[in-house]
Amino acid sequence: MTNPGGFLEYATSTAVRPRVKMTLPARGPFEFPAPYSTVGIRLTNADDTGGADALWYTGYSYWQAINAHVGAPELLVFLSVDRQRGGAGPSLWAVDKATDQVRPLGAIFPAEHALSWSTGEGWYFSATEPLILYACDLNCLYRVDVGPVLSGGAATVSTVVDVRQYRPGKMLWQWHTAQSGVVHSATLKDAATYAADGAIVFVEGDPSPWREYPRRGQYDEAHVDKAGAWLLTKDNLDGAQGEDNLIYAIGSTAEPRSILDEEGAAGHSDNGFEYMIAADNWNASPGAYRLWQFDEARAPQGQLVYCTSSWTAELQHVSHCNARAGAPADQYALGSGASRIDAPRNNEIVSFRLDGGLDVLVIAPVLTDLDAAGGGLDDYAKLPKGNVDITGEYFLWTSNLGGDRLDALLVKVPAHWLVDPAPPPPSRVWTVTAPDGTTRRFVEVPT
Numbered sequence: 001m002t003n004p005g006g007f008l009e010y011a012t013s014t015a016v017r018p019r020v021k022m023t024l025p026a027r028g029p030f031e032f033p034a035p036y037s038t039v040g041i042r043l044t045n046a047d048d049t050g051g052a053d054a055l056w057y058t059g060y061s062y063w064q065a066i067n068a069h070v071g072a073p074e075l076l077v078f079l080s081v082d083r084q085r086g087g088a089g090p091s092l093w094a095v096d097k098a099t100d101q102v103r104p105l106g107a108i109f110p111a112e113h114a115l116s117w118s119t120g121e122g123w124y125f126s127a128t129e130p131l132i133l134y135a136c137d138l139n140c141l142y143r144v145d146v147g148p149v150l151s152g153g154a155a156t157v158s159t160v161v162d163v164r165q166y167r168p169g170k171m172l173w174q175w176h177t178a179q180s181g182v183v184h185s186a187t188l189k190d191a192a193t194y195a196a197d198g199a200i201v202f203v204e205g206d207p208s209p210w211r212e213y214p215r216r217g218q219y220d221e222a223h224v225d226k227a228g229a230w231l232l233t234k235d236n237l238d239g240a241q242g243e244d245n246l247i248y249a250i251g252s253t254a255e256p257r258s259i260l261d262e263e264g265a266a267g268h269s270d271n272g273f274e275y276m277i278a279a280d281n282w283n284a285s286p287g288a289y290r291l292w293q294f295d296e297a298r299a300p301q302g303q304l305v306y307c308t309s310s311w312t313a314e315l316q317h318v319s320h321c322n323a324r325a326g327a328p329a330d331q332y333a334l335g336s337g338a339s340r341i342d343a344p345r346n347n348e349i350v351s352f353r354l355d356g357g358l359d360v361l362v363i364a365p366v367l368t369d370l371d372a373a374g375g376g377l378d379d380y381a382k383l384p385k386g387n388v389d390i391t392g393e394y395f396l397w398t399s400n401l402g403g404d405r406l407d408a409l410l411v412k413v414p415a416h417w418l419v420d421p422a423p424p425p426p427s428r429v430w431t432v433t434a435p436d437g438t439t440r441r442f443v444e445v446p447t
Contacts, residue, residue: 003393005031005038006414011358012285012309016342020365021402029100032364032411040364041100041410043077043093043396048104050086053374055079055406056119057381057398061319061336062176062223062270063124065396066389067131073097075389076146077396078108078133079408080120089116090123090135092149095410108133108146108155115142115157127179127226127321127390138171138191139163141184141202160184161202166210170197174221178228179273179323183250185224185231188212198222199233201250213248213256224250225271226323230294232276234266242281243267247294257296264290264302268316270333272323274298277305277333277354279318286311289318289335291328291354306335306352306360313343315350317385322392329355332418334395336384338368349386349395349411353418361418364411367399374400374407382406388413 009015017035024030024042032038049055058065058079069075074094081087088107095102109116115135126132131147133155141160149155161184163172171194173187182204188197198215199222213222217235220243224231229250237244242261249256259265266278274295280288287308293301306315316337323331332353339346347368351361366384375382375398386397393413398406 002416003039003412003414005036006361006363006417007035008359008361008417011307011352011360013344013360014309016344016346017348017365019342019347020367022367024401027102036362036364038364038414039100039412041095041102041412043095043102043408043410044079045407046405048087048091049081049405052085052087053376053405054082054085054087055398055408056082056121057375057383057406058385058387058396058408059121059123060385061268061317061387062321063122064127064321064387064389065123065125066387066394067125067133068128068390069097069130070391072130074103075394076105076125076130077408077410078120078123078125078146079398080118080123082119083111083117090118090120092146093408094150100412105149108144108149110154113154115144122174124175124177126177126181128181132181134160134175134177136172136175136186138173141172141175141186160204161209163188172200176223178224179226180228183224183228185222187219187222196220199231201231203228203250211250213246216246217244223269223271225274225276225294227273227325230271230274232266232269232271232294236261245278249294257294259292264292266292268318270318270320272320272328272331272354273325275328277318277320279315283307287314289315289333289352291356293328300356303356304358305333305354305356307358308344310343312341313346314339315345316383319387319395322388322390329353330419332361332392332415334363334386334388334392334413336366336386336395336397338366338370338383340370349384349397351413351415351418359418361414363395363413366397367401367409369400369402372400372402373404374402 067076092105199213217237220234245265246256269278285307289306315335320333384397
């Protein structure tokens with residue numbers, strides 16, 4: 001069954017739709033008004049937050065907060081409710097995929113667990129294992145089995161990597177994990193000063209699992225691609241213009257490829273399998289996103305895949321958690337943003353193919369008011385920063401709904417406008433044990 005609603009327009013359309021104000025149900029499904037006519041699902045309400053503005057925003061567009069639910073009757077959503085504001089900490093919600101009804105499952109950790117105080121920013125579900133959530137603190141990356149939470153129990157936690165075993169006096173920040181679950185990346189910082197030393201990659205099962213990539217300029221962040229083959233770092237290499245990019249082939253001693261900011265280096269971005277979708281603020285087209293293959297010898301390079309008709313219009317965050325192995329031209333990404341300016345698609349959730357055709361699927365309004373109290377004093381906390389699930393069928397974001405509290409919403413993506421049928425997600429993961437006792441996990445991706 002295809003999801004209803006949505007409509008296509010060309011990227012340079014000048015159409016500006018009126019902002020939507022609507023009354024939502026306390027929890028569960030509803031329909032966005034025309035011209036969207038898509039199915040939304042309200043996840044949270046005042047019962048989840050003690051009536052306070054206690055829900056943390058969903059971490060970011062590239063950390064998937066929806067589990068790998070392929071073949072399951074329900075999907076799981078991870079969000080965190082601030083314990084200092086009356087919440088229960090990191091928590092789960094289940095959504096029945098047949099009825100769109102929502103079931104709050106409660107806290108992942110008991111109150112005495114240190115992780116129960118976390119904002120959950122930088123946590124994300126495994127791309128292949130339905131009940132595994134990756135969590136982190138400043139020392140460790142953890143695998144959290146949330147299975148027991150579904151039956152009223154507490155999650156079990158195992159440590160993937162502890163920085164203190166490799167670099168005492170350091171901390172780790174902003175983890176990412178390749179789709180296989182074997183290759184992980186993070187930023188290495190000084191634990192006392194918080195100054196960034198650069199990036200690390202950790203490869204489970206490798207005899208020398210820890211690799212370092214020192215900063216080469218004013219360093220921002222790092223992100224392993226979904227194949228676990230490439231590492232993107234964002235450094236200002238030349239001290240001019242803005243943030244530049246370095247692209248490393250993991251396991252190679254070759255010098256990294258560099259892309260300067262004025263050449264189209266990524267600001268906001270997300271990675272697929274051996275490529276990235278990157279905002280380019282130097283492009284001749286306003287609001288431009290371009291697709292860069294990480295292998296410099298592979299075409300196309302820097303292909304324009306999204307833009308707008310106005311310099312006052314901006315797609316602030318892009319999400320490609322639905323990436324699969326194969327040609328990027330056969331795939332699509334989603335994005336969201338919120339603005340005080342009425343301009344084309346400024347306050348909407350959209351999707352676009354990665355083939356350069358510049359057709360845009362308009363999906364839903366974000367229902368966010370940057371001048372409303374909900375979400376706090378900071379505009380950034382109020383932005384939707386939504387992320388798409390592994391199937392490309394559901395998009396999650398947080399919105400203040402024009403009121404005094406953040407809540408979480410889903411919309412069912414009518415992807416048939418872009419691809420027919422929607423591309424299949426990874427279907428199976430398995431583990432192989434080597435003679436030396438090390439293990440590696442592999443993912444089967446349907447073709």
